[in-house]
Each structure stands twice: as structure tokens, then as C-alpha cells.
Amino acid sequence: MAIGLSIPRIDGPAKVTGTARYAADHYPEGLAQGYLVPATITRGRIAFIDTSAAEAVPAVVGILTHENMVSLNPLPLYVTPLDPMGASGQQVRLPMQDDRIEHDLEYVALVLAETYEAAQEAGGLIRVEYEPEDAVQFDYEDRAAHTKVETIFGALEGQYTRGDPDAAMAASAVRVEGTFDTPIMHHNPIELHATVAAWDDNRLDVREPTQWVLGIRNGLAQTFGLRAEDVRVRSEYVGVGFGGKGLLAPHTILAVAAARRFDRPVRLVITRALEFSAVGFRARTHTEAALGGTADGMIESITMEMLSETPVFQDVAFEPGVLAPRHMYGNVNMRANLALHACNVPAPVPMRAPGEASGMFVLESLLNDYAAEIGMDPVEVRRMNRAEVNPETGLPWSSNMLMECYDRGAAMFGWADYTPEAGSMTRDGKLIGWGMASATYPMIRTISAARVRAFPNGRVQVACAAHDIGTGMYTVCAQIAADTLGIDPSGVDVLLGDTDLPLAPAAVAAQSTASVGSAVQAAARNLRAELDLSGTGGSIGEAVRRTGRASVEAMAESRPGDEYTRVSMYAFGANFIEVEVDPITLWARPTRMVGVYAGGKVINPTTARSQLIGGVAFAIGMAMTEHTIRDPRNGRTANPDLGLYHMPVQADMPEMRFEFLEEKDPHVNPLGAKGLGELGGVGLQAAITDAMRHATGRHVRYLPYTPEALFPA
Amino acid sequence: MTDDTTFDPSRRGFLKSSAALGGSAAAMGLGEAAAQEAVPGDPTPEAVEITLRVNGAERHVRADIRASLLDVLRDRLKLTGTKKGCDAGHCGACTISVNGERRLACLTLAIRHQDDEIGTIEGLGNPDEMHSMQAAFVRHDAFQCGYCTPGQIMSAVACIETGNADTREEIKEFMSGNICRCAAFPNIVAAIEDVRDADLVRERDT
């Protein structure tokens, strides 16, 4: 049985030897290298653009600006990354269609040259004169400028009230409240966004690191007026995405347009600074929140009014922190509303645990503050307020082992030794703080197809247009097919990341295993039914050879049923963390953490564990180090590089221990897998800030924390 | 006490002679300018002939004089295992070895490395014959997306070779120049510890 085994990644040898070819590792014959020039204003118009000096640079092939850019077909306003066939539409603001600038670093020119060095030099010689205008900037006090969000992702309520939260709050014996801020974060995958585009008559061939080959294909087909079948997008290896490589972005469109106009294959790798331009980011949030409860730990009311940002040219809410808090605790009165301020910012996109990251920081901070206020163990408060059914829908849980996560996590961490008084724990001259929080993530499943093919030599090939962005999808697909066919996973090859392969959804929202995995399992079952294994001793090769055919294949399409109407499907977990604080400088560092999760069937515990480590790193980054800064006067990005945007490094990581609880969930999908990759990064932010409070007595309500936040007032 | 190897201009009559000199030193034959002859019809007139020793083999290449070692390795020699992550020394994805030391290929000009031994991930091993560190990375799941991985491995090998892998804290500090956005960090440390310990065993047994 290959499911549930910790087998090494099957794409490992290619990745560790440098032979795995990512998009920018492709150099088609006759290519021209691209270099993008960004705007240096946040809002206004281009009054004048002079490319003559750049054109005079030897080896320059051509320059694209709004003056010679092809006119594009508009994209739909609404983005549907959960629908494999939906057109992508991140950038409703298509590039270089006019002389307007609506956000910092918006692209104003694309230089093509024989060499990267020439393209870069020419890019620096393009002279642009702007007529700047005052940029609209995020302002939580300017309430008149805020718009209530009616629906999130086209389906969920943006304004939500349960019971009578205000009356319950007023009647509560104990009330904690606060204003919570989460930062602008950028995905900053180490692999830069890149496009290698080549035309052959009216057929377009694109290499792009993406979490959604079909979305990119459909988006390109639509903007350029092509038939979808004439566009091929390939993305065999992706240098990670976290949501930032899901939706069609302007650089891709420009590379394709330039390849057409100058009749050359184009290789465009954007600079690190432009990772802060139009490839997406996590929108900031500002939340006024309160929790009311009894003096002995029963929560009676929770209210949160969250404000986030959206671009002036598009209405998107990709950091909807008001969703996850609704289903976590008991049958409390609740209000959880979301509003947006339309600003001169690029279009945000989902980023690792979108919404859960900010929303659970707020909710779990409230719980921790409440526990501290009434002098109770924060684990005990959560236990007391357990949700027997989903309080938002009234539906029973498909499975829910949150209480068991607390128990096991507390035991592994040694929580029994927790002393609640701030500053009461020390070690080797350092202040020690402990904190914990709950984690949750929805089980999402979408339509997916897969093809499984067997060859006379006994090898099996799985193929679909899904993606391995570091999640282990290659390996997971091999394990599921091997498990179904009764063979060893080493006998399975997997093809992914190509629009020529059977339909699959975007690699977002931790739904790939549930969606794609179910399709692979179904296809493998169909193949087994196709093959006559009798008398072969289970030999796939023998069964294929008997047919006399070059190969035998089976397809399957898998889609969710009506389980959504009957049960509520979420993964849960508990994160515990210890923080060490220097008693003199009050500089903090996380030293150890424990995470226990219940996410249904775990296909590969090793790759699942790696996902969770990644989530922990994102939480540490959000809580302690990462922050994109916009100049308060004009909205320009002040730290668009990795020297000043501080992602965690080795030295920032605590010792980590994880455990997956055995959880059987017959409802979610045939595999019983919920998708648990994000749980390490949910709630942990609040655990970290509460550990800081536990060590120093100071509450931290803005992220990332700064050391001075722990200084005595 | 004076160290003889320290440059002391007063003993070489430099001040006198330099006062008399003027104009371009290169033009006066005092130094060598890099070969920079234009080839008629060449669409890249800034190109120069560069000879590099990479992974033990001599490679002749025509490249722009401005090209970083990273861009020459990738764009010219098609050694694409070495990755570009920031092009500014902020991420470590382009870590290679130069004369046995780990370096960032993005922050150095290719033309200045013609006398050096350059090592890249391709020189360590291949999928059928992996270097012990490459195999340890696979065993410990010390990567996810794999993009920063060649740089991590080049760094990991150097971390042990330069004697900076004695403790976990030391490894973490010396590997902090290689950012892994997927955060395979603890697994990377485990892989390094594994190879280090195997090396110790091998040393003991030989």
C-alpha cells in the first residue's frame, strides 16, 4: 500500500542535481532577452516617453511601450481559480493599454535585446516624464471611502451576523478588545516570475512558472483573441507560488505581445524589484475586534470589523479574514464584516492561507487576551468553547478532532508546566514565553481529470494538467496510482504542468490532493478494470503485453458531490510555540514549536510535514520579520528587494515537532484527505504574539512585531 | 617590526615616477586591457572572449563584458542548475564554488574569473550518480519546489568543507545565506548533519 508512506519525492534527483528545468531554464533558438521598465509614480499619466537613447544601444531588438502595444481583449472582472476552465483574470488592468499609471512599478516599457546586459542597459536609458496625481492610499480613518463587501469569492457573505452580538457584548462580564493590523506581504518565491514565449504562425507556446496552466492558457487566448487549443502553456517545475503564480499577470502578456511584434521568441525574467509590482501580494488588514465572555471562560460574543485594500481598477478581496473565525467556537453571538478601501495599489492575489492568516490572528489573539484577562489556561478556554457542529451553518462536521489536537499538542509541548503570570518563566537568563492557538482550513474539492497509462514493460504513467509547486504532487500522484494498481511507486512516471494533458484545477487552496488525487485514483481504478490481471500475478506489464497494444490507458473525471449540503468539512490543528526574549534588549526569537493536525488521510507524511514547516515559516515571517512598506506620502514601495523585505532564514527557525492524528473522514472525498498544508501558518501568529506577552507582559497587536513593541510603556 | 610583504611605496621610488606619468596607463602599455575587439556584423558588440574552467573543463565563450558569472553560466554555457533569485546578493540561489570557496555568482563579473576553478551543481553529481549531499537532500526531503536547492547544496557542501558544521546552531548560521521560501530549513540541517556524520565515520574507518 503506497498511500500513507513517506517515500522520497520522485522528482528529487532532478531537483538536487540541477537538471530539473524551470521555465527560465529554456532558451529557444533565436530568442531575444526581455527587460521591463517600471513606472516611478503611483498614479498619473505618462506625458512623454523617449526611447531613442535606448534604441541606440547596440543589440537592442525592439521596445514595447503603450505607444506601440497591441490592443487587448478585456478579461472578466471575476476570478475563479477554483474552476479549471474559468478564464484567468487577475489583471483587469491590462498592461500598456493607455498612458495611465494606477500603481507603483506599473510597467511602462519592455526592452528586447540580443543579450540581457544590453536590454538592462537600454532599459535604464528610457526617459519617461510623468504627470503625477495624488495617489489614493490606505486610510482606515477615512470611513466614507470604505465599501462594504457583499460577497466573498462570489459566494460567501461579506457581512455576517449571528445572534445579537452587541447586546451579548454589552451584557458580558468580561470584555477584551483591540485593533489589529496585519502587513502587506509579498510571496517572493525564490524563482522569479518568467515567461518564455514563442509564436508559430497563430499558435503560441508559453513556458511560465504557474500554479494554473489552464488559467494562463485561457487568459492568454482571451486577451489575444486566440483559440484556446492554439495556446500551449507548460510548467513542469515551479519554483513555488503560494498563490502568487496562479493568475495571469501583465509580464506574461507583454512577453507574448513582444514575441509577436518583433517576431522573436522572447525570454523575460522579471527583476526582484518587480516581484513587488503586478504579480500580486497579500493585502493589508486593519480590524477592530472585541470578545465578551463570562469570568469563567464562556465566550458570549465576538465582533470583528475588518478593513482591507483593493485596487482602484478592480474589486477583489483576497484576504478575507472574516471567514475562518465564524466556525471556530461554540454557539456565540458574532459579527464578522469585511470592507475594502480602493487604493492605488496593484491587484492583490491569494497568499498562503488567504484570510485565515489575518483572521485567525485576530480571533486567536482575542481568545488569548481573554484567557489572560480571566487568568485561565488558553487551552482550557478553547476546550470550553468547542463547536459541536459548525455554528455558521448548523451542519455536523464531516470529522473534527480539534480537541484531540489540543490534548496531543499540549502533551508534546509540555504545556502542563505553563505558569500564566507574565515574565514568570525564565531559562539561562532569558525570559521565556509560551503561546498557543487553534488552526483551521477548509476542505475544498473541485473538478479534475486524469489519465493513467500502462506500458508493456510494466511502467505506469499518470498525466494531468495539475502542478507540483513543491507540494509533492508528482510523488503523491505516483503513490495513489501505485496504491490502486498494487505496484511500487517507483514504477510510476508522472506528467504534470502542461495544457495538453487532461484538465486539472489550479494548485491553490490546498485542494490538489483531494481533487487531482481523487481523479488519479479513479483513472487508475478504470485502468485496472481495463486490464485482465488474471493469472499475471498482478503484473501490469504482462497484462499489457497480452493485449498486444503499445499501451493501455484509462481516463477519469472526478468531481465533488452534494456532501457540501450535508456536512461541514474542515481540517483542524493546534500550534504551540515558545519564544525566548533577551531581558535587556527585549529582542525575541522563537525557540521551539509543536503542531498537531487532523486533516484526514495523509498520503505522504514526509511531504505533508514539509508543507507544514513552510506554513510555520510564513507565520514567523508575518509575525516577526516580513513587511512591505509603502511610503506614506505617495504610496511608492520603499523596500522592493530581499535585502530589506526580510523573509525568515535558517537562523529564524525554531525546533519543530509535528504530528498528524489518525482521522478517518468518509465524507470529504474518496481518498479521505482534507489538505493540511496551510495549518502550520494559521493561528501561529497569535501564538507567537501571546508568547511575547507571556514573556514580557506587553500585547502586540500589529504584525510584524517590532522589538520596541515589547519595551515597557 | 615591519612585514616585508606589506607594500611600502617609499622603497620603490613610486612617488617620483608617478608624478611624471600622465595619460592612459593602458595606452602606455602599463597594464592589459581586456580583449574587446568588435567582430564585424556581431549583433553584440560588447562581447569578449572569455575562458572559464567550470567543473574541471575548460570552456570558451563569447559573452558581454558586463555579464555576471551567473548570466554567463546560465545564458551562455547553459548550466542552468545555478539559479537567479534576486541578482543582488540577497538570496543565495546562485551559490557556486570558486577555488573551493562558496560565492554568489550574481555579484561577480565573469571576465574576472578566467584563472579560477569554478564549480556548479552540475559538477557534483547527476541523477544516476548523486553526490552524498544530493542524496542526503533527497532522503531528508530537504527541498520542496527545488529552486533554491542547487545553491543550498553548494552551500551545504562548503559548510562541511570549511568546518562550519559542528553544531546545529553553527549550521543554521552558516546556511542563513541561502533563503528557502518553502522553508525546508530543518530538513536541510538534517541532511548536512547526516553527511557530516557519515564523513566522520568514513574518516574514522580509513
Added chain:
Amino acid sequence: MRPYQLLRPRSVEMAVEMMAAHLEAQYIAGGTNQIDMMKAGIHRPSHLVDIAGLGLDRISDQGDVIRLGALASNTVLATDPLVLEHVPMVSQTVLEGATQQIRNAATTAGNILQRNRCPYFYVPGTRCNRKNPGSGCDAIGGFDRLNAIFGTSESCIAVMPSDLAIALRAYDARVRVIGPDGMRTIPFADFHRPPGDTPEVETDLRKSELILSVDVPKAGRLASAYHKIRERRSYAFALLSVGGAARLTDGRIAELRLAAGGVGTVPWRLPQVESALIDEAPSQEAFQRAAALSRDGAVIGRQNAFKLPMLERAIVRVLTDITET
């Protein structure tokens, strides 16, 4: 990046000569910060004079001083036995800077010549008097959290970012340079220039001058420590740092050297704190009282007032570490 000519002198004399012959030439050695500047278009040299291989990379004992060759790599500085024995804070600061990949390439001279890390210096399209003299300063009144509170002017508030420079400032090092007019020695205190009205002039170096070495008086009898606070635990420039070296006699502080990074437009020595503690017995109260004197002369911006209490805390941290017996 502008195309350049690469010149390869065979001697130091020749290097200075080549440099003097070209108005827009630059020396190149480790090149780490320099290549970065060239890619960003901030430096556009016509010629690069390659000074590697001229024998400037040695570390030697010169009697009273340890001579750090201008081109000794930062890795060598961090591990050299002479450095560890006689001027250990050099090693401590270097190890807290950058990463080993960069330290392997970066040199002594390059480290102290590195350009500032003010965000507005790098971001294209901003006003910056160092980048474009006379254009103004967008850092003042903007995102100034990382910027200086000491030695600032109305034209610039950028921090001098070198960690090594903090040790050299505390140790009263001297920079030996050679130029067309001969050789001279610059006290480290005078090497970096506060911005004043000419922030683009960052050091005392004159046109074509080449650093030969940095000479550091031996201080092996002093206990030293370097404490650097940053936004992550490694591979980041200082929010703030303090380097200190002290010697106790009969339970009292007999000698004390303190300098701070991340707070000054130049490496910031703290003489008032030092003198307040001479002949004092180490105690947290004495440290705190003296550390409070570090505020003298601070000019606070929009977001960097936190550096005052943080500086005091870092000073107390270092004093505690170097006077523990």
C-alpha cells in the same frame, strides 16, 4: 550597466596611475556591493581597475598594530589567528555581517567603503542627495525607520551600514592609503564623513587614492562583544548594533571602548558613555545611568525614535557581557 574597459595593473603604482588617468574609473576588488551598484545604474564606471592579485590581502603583526590588508577577505578577517588574539571585535563584527558567500568575496576596504542601505538610495525615481546631489532627500519624513539619528543633516540621514566599521571605530584604527600625491594615514574617526551639505562625499579618500591596509592597535587584553539587533536573526543589516571592549582593574572599569551602528551617518563612538563608566564598578544601575547619556545629540525622524531606548538597552547588554567576570 554601461560597457567598461577592464584594466589589470601589475602593481599598486600602476593601479593608482590607471585610476588617475580616467575620470570615471573605479577600482574593483571583491566587487560585491560595487556590482550591485553598477546593475542599479548608480555607479557607471568607464573603466574598472582590477586590484586583485596585487598582494594587498595579507594580515600581519606590525608590533603595536595588526595590519589588515585592504583586500583580505572578510572570511579571513573573521578567522585569522592574529585577529582573534589581538582585535577580536573585528571577527565578531564581520561574522554578524552578510553571509559566508559574501564574506568570501568581500574585502576589508570594500566593507568600509560599502554604500549606504537607505531604501531611497536604491529605489529608482526617488530624490536622494547621495544618488543625485542636489535632488533632495525622500528619506526625511518618509520611511525612515532604518535611518540615522546621529550625524544627520538636512540633506541626508542614511546610516553607514558596515558592521566591521563599528569595531574599527571602537579600536581607533587607522586607514593607510596611497594616491598620486603619495601615502598617508587617516584616523578611522575621520575616514567616514558625516553628510553635511555634500552627502555624496562619503569618505576622506581623494580621487584615485587606494586603501592599502587598515591598521588596528592591539587590544587583546580587552574583553569584547558585538550585539546586533535586526529584523531577522541573520543576513540583515542592523536596526541597531553596539560593539564594546573593556578591561577591568580591581573590579573597576579601567578601559572602555564603545561604538554603535545603525544609528549614525558614520560609525558612532560613544565617548560620553565611556567616560561616565571609567573607574566605576560594573552594575546594571551604573550601566543604565551611563547608557542614558547616549541620547546626546540625537535628531529623531518620523519613525526612528525607538532607536534611543533600543540603543540604551543594547549598550547595557554589551556592557553586561564584557564586564562579566
